[in-house]
Amino acid sequence: MALLTILQYPDPRLHNTAAPIVQVDDSVRSLIADMAETMYAAPGVGLAATQVDVHRQLIVIDVSPTHDQLKVFINPEILESRGASGVEEGCLSVPGVYDKVQRAAWIRVRALDAKGAPFELEAEGLLAVCIQHEMDHLKGKVFVEYLSPLKRNRILTRLRKHEKRAG
Ligand code: NI
Numbered sequence: 001m002a003l004l005t006i007l008q009y010p011d012p013r014l015h016n017t018a019a020p021i022v023q024v025d026d027s028v029r030s031l032i033a034d035m036a037e038t039m040y041a042a043p044g045v046g047l048a049a050t051q052v053d054v055h056r057q058l059i060v061i062d063v064s065p066t067h068d069q070l071k072v073f074i075n076p077e078i079l080e081s082r083g084a085s086g087v088e089e090g091c092l093s094v095p096g097v098y099d100k101v102q103r104a105a106w107i108r109v110r111a112l113d114a115k116g117a118p119f120e121l122e123a124e125g126l127l128a129v130c131i132q133h134e135m136d137h138l139k140g141k142v143f144v145e146y147l148s149p150l151k152r153n154r155i156l157t158r159l160r161k162h163e164k165r166a167g
Pocket of ligand 1: 090091092093133134137143
């Protein structure tokens with residue numbers, strides 16, 4: 001297993017669209033293991049392959065307080081959604097930024113698991129929000145793009161300052 005580098009907003013590669021995974025083979029399972037390790041180490045509750053510069057439809061999520069309930073979604077699809085929820089979100093690609101985004105409160109999602117078997121899951125609360133957030137990454141969308149231009153500009157200015165200091 002290995003820790004992967006997480007792309008930082010506004011890296012243009014975060015806007016790539018992920019392609020479906022045709023075969024869930026050992027290379028995919030090894031990517032899942034690395035992504036899970038990277039997510040837990042960050043620490044975070046979700047990570048999309050896009051964020052580690054792999055543009056394939058794969059996300060890992062663990063919203064459990066014990067960090068031992070890893071959920072893997074390959075080629076996820078939202079079949080049904082209901083309600084509205086605005087939970088404060090953060091993102092490993094946008095460190096230090098937290099804000100509310102309008103999301104569906106309840107979703108039914110279909111995906112393949114780490115063995116390549118299809119499954120359906122109903123989710124609400126933090127898990128539902130997290131799935132929608134990570135699925136956005138696969139479409140090349142970062143959560144700060146839902147915020148007002150004013151807020152987004154403030155975030156960009158702050159991240160650039162940070163970058164200068166780091167560089
Ligand atoms: Ni994110």
